[in-house]
Each structure stands twice: as structure tokens, then as C-alpha cells.
Amino acid sequence: MRDVVRTRSVPQIIVSNADYERLTDLANAALDRLPDVARELLEEMDRAQVVDPDKVPANVVRMGSTVTFKSDDGNTRTLKLVYPADESLDQHRISVMTPVGAALIGLSEGQSISWTARDGKHHRLTVTKVGAT
Secondary structure: OOOOOOOOOOOOOEEEHHHHHHHHHHHHHOOOOOHHHHHHHHHHHHHOEEEOHHHOOOOEOOOOOEEEEEEOOOOEEEEEEEOHHHOEHHHOEEEOOOHHHHHHOOOEOOOEEEEEOOOOOEEEEEEEEEEOO
16 A cells, blocks of 8 residues: 655746845845745745736736735735845734745735744635735
């Protein structure tokens, strides 16, 4: 009998080549400080379909996008995905170098993904709307 190995099911994601380069550099630079999030972001970049910026569909979360998503706890949140220096939870701007930020990059409206919070709890979110960058 053959053993079945199950891996995490993840949706196809799309990122621009500019975001890919910058996010890969950012994650590599953060491996010592934020190893879990950095590795997660690098895994996302490894599986991403990388395209020219003008080929990224409008309904895909990219850097600077305002994204509305529903969490498995039933809460709906709207946040802007930003680089760490621009993060401000008071202004609803979340860094791509957070677990939820790394999970959001490249998703399209209607896609869902599971992610792990810093406290080790597992969550699932679904993107419901992506606004302009």
C-alpha cells in the first residue's frame, strides 16, 4: 500500500516582477529577525506566477492594494498591503512582513488561503474585494 502525503493546498498567485524582486530581497534580509514570516513570504514568491506589472489583473492583491477579506472567525477587514516602513494599524495599513500580509500577496478576489499567526494558531481568509493601488 502506498503512503499518501498531503501538503497544504494553496491557490495560484500572481505578482509583478517588480514586487517579486523587492519582496524576495526583503524576505531574505529578514531571515534572521523574522524567520517564520520571511520563509513564508519566500515560499509564496517561489510558487508565484511572475508577470509584467501591466499584466497583473486588477482583482489581484499587490503591494499598495486595498484588500477586503473575510476571516474564518466571521470578521471582515479592509486593509492596505504595504512595506514594513509604511505599516500603521491605526490607518489600516498592514505590512507584507506579517503572517496575514504574506498570505494576502498575489491572491485574487474569491481565493482563500490558510495562514498561521505568530501565536501558532491556524486561520483561513477569503479575499472579497481588491481596490486600486
